[in-house]
Amino acid sequence: MSLVPYALTRPFLFGLDPEQAHELTLDAIARLQNTPLQCLWAQARVSDPVTVAGLRFPNRIGLAAGLDKNGRCIDGLGAMGFGFIEVGTVTPKGQPGNPKPRMFRLPQADALINRLGFNNLGLDAFLANVRRARSFRAAGGVLGLNIGKNAATPIENATDDYLAGLAGVYPHADYVTVNISSPNTRNLRALQSDEALDALLGALVARRAELARLQGRQVPMFLKIAPDLDEAQVQVIAATLKRHGLDGVIATNTTISRDAVKGLPHAEEAGGLSGRPVLVASNAVIRQLRSALGPGFPIVGVGGVLSGEDARSKIDAGADLVQVYTGLIYKGPPLVRDAALALRR
Numbered sequence: 001m002s003l004v005p006y007a008l009t010r011p012f013l014f015g016l017d018p019e020q021a022h023e024l025t026l027d028a029i030a031r032l033q034n035t036p037l038q039c040l041w042a043q044a045r046v047s048d049p050v051t052v053a054g055l056r057f058p059n060r061i062g063l064a065a066g067l068d069k070n071g072r073c074i075d076g077l078g079a080m081g082f083g084f085i086e087v088g089t090v091t092p093k094g095q096p097g098n099p100k101p102r103m104f105r106l107p108q109a110d111a112l113i114n115r116l117g118f119n120n121l122g123l124d125a126f127l128a129n130v131r132r133a134r135s136f137r138a139a140g141g142v143l144g145l146n147i148g149k150n151a152a153t154p155i156e157n158a159t160d161d162y163l164a165g166l167a168g169v170y171p172h173a174d175y176v177t178v179n180i181s182s183p184n185t186r187n188l189r190a191l192q193s194d195e196a197l198d199a200l201l202g203a204l205v206a207r208r209a210e211l212a213r214l215q216g217r218q219v220p221m222f223l224k225i226a227p228d229l230d231e232a233q234v235q236v237i238a239a240t241l242k243r244h245g246l247d248g249v250i251a252t253n254t255t256i257s258r259d260a261v262k263g264l265p266h267a268e269e270a271g272g273l274s275g276r277p278v279l280v281a282s283n284a285v286i287r288q289l290r291s292a293l294g295p296g297f298p299i300v301g302v303g304g305v306l307s308g309e310d311a312r313s314k315i316d317a318g319a320d321l322v323q324v325y326t327g328l329i330y331k332g333p334p335l336v337r338d339a340a341l342a343l344r345r
């Protein structure tokens with residue numbers, strides 16, 4: 001167990017504004033990672049190796065994108081026992097994101113609403129941080145790099161941003177995630193529709209082939225999708241993924257639905273809802289994906305995991321791997337171990 005129980009840390013952090021608590025925690029991790037003081041939060045990693053998309057994962061629990069947008073805490077977060085860590089979303093240029101406040105806790109529902117809007121330092125700073133990370137990957141951890149588009153880039157030119165992101169992160173990634181499902185960048189989710197998705201994936205797969213030839217290594221590419229899709233849309237996405245030879249799908253991002261939190265304080269804030277209320281909708285999308293994709297196509301399940309049992313429900317729905325974000329805010333590092341143990345065969 002880590003040296004400081006999360007039951008002691010959480011009341012302090014929850015007394016702060018959510019984004020302030022987030023920044024404070026990341027600053028501390030960035031400063032103390034790879035030093036002896038990492039023992040404050042470090043825990044032994046559960047060993048449960050599995051090969052997915054040609055990558056060997058030391059266990060099936062990963063950190064979802066968006067917690068470490070600038071990739072500055074890869075080693076420190078990895079020390080919580082994750083089998084894989086996904087950092088980003090990174091955009092080609094740095095951008096401030098939306099006006100504050102833009103992150104809200106809904107503690108009665110173990111949920112968050114955020115409308116951060118891809119606040120990040122941009123590709124150059126991100127890559128400098130990623131290059132500095134060492135202990136997590138040296139210990140066999142898998143690193144995913146998640147790319148998106150700048151808010152100022154017109155949606156017609158979105159492909160340019162994704163191509164720039166892909167080329168930049170390619171040499172440093174174990175896998176690359178193409179994020180087209182944040183509700184906080186205008187029109188972004190329109191890229192999930194039929195022709196737009198076909199064009200985007202076509203361009204990315206062609207560039208990936210070039211990069212693989214030049215660098216002698218084919219890096220798996222995953223697509224991250226929203227939970228707010230109907231079954232017909234999921235089927236079209238599944239067919240498009242297969243047609244273009246994508247290596248996996250991450251389901252799901254946050255939801256714009258408020259059905260599960262009606263009447264709670266902050267429930268009507270604009271943005272993406274995450275945590276316990278998205279579990280059912282995310283699992284439904286995973287189930288639809290599995291049925292449309294058939295066995296063998298990698299699915300990373302994410303959304304609403306707050307316990308080992310929740311993690312198990314994603315595997316039962318058809319996922320191969322599981323990620324957490326909001327659960328880590330509410331349950332702390334012990335969730336990583338609980339979930340990994342619940343999945344160990």
Ligand SMILES: Cc1cc2nc3c(=O)[nH]c(=O)nc-3n(C[C@H](O)[C@H](O)[C@H](O)COP(=O)(O)O)c2cc1C
Pocket residue numbers: 064065066067069088089103112114116118146179182224252253254273274275276278302303304305323324325326327
């Ligand atoms: C504050 C916050 C910021 C997020 N930022 C990103 C992001 O930059 N890129 C991304 O792909 N997903 C982002 N997500 C979505 C999470 O990765 C995850 O898909 C979603 O929150 C559902 O999982 P959860 O219920 O375990 O949080 C963000 C989520 C939260 C709560």
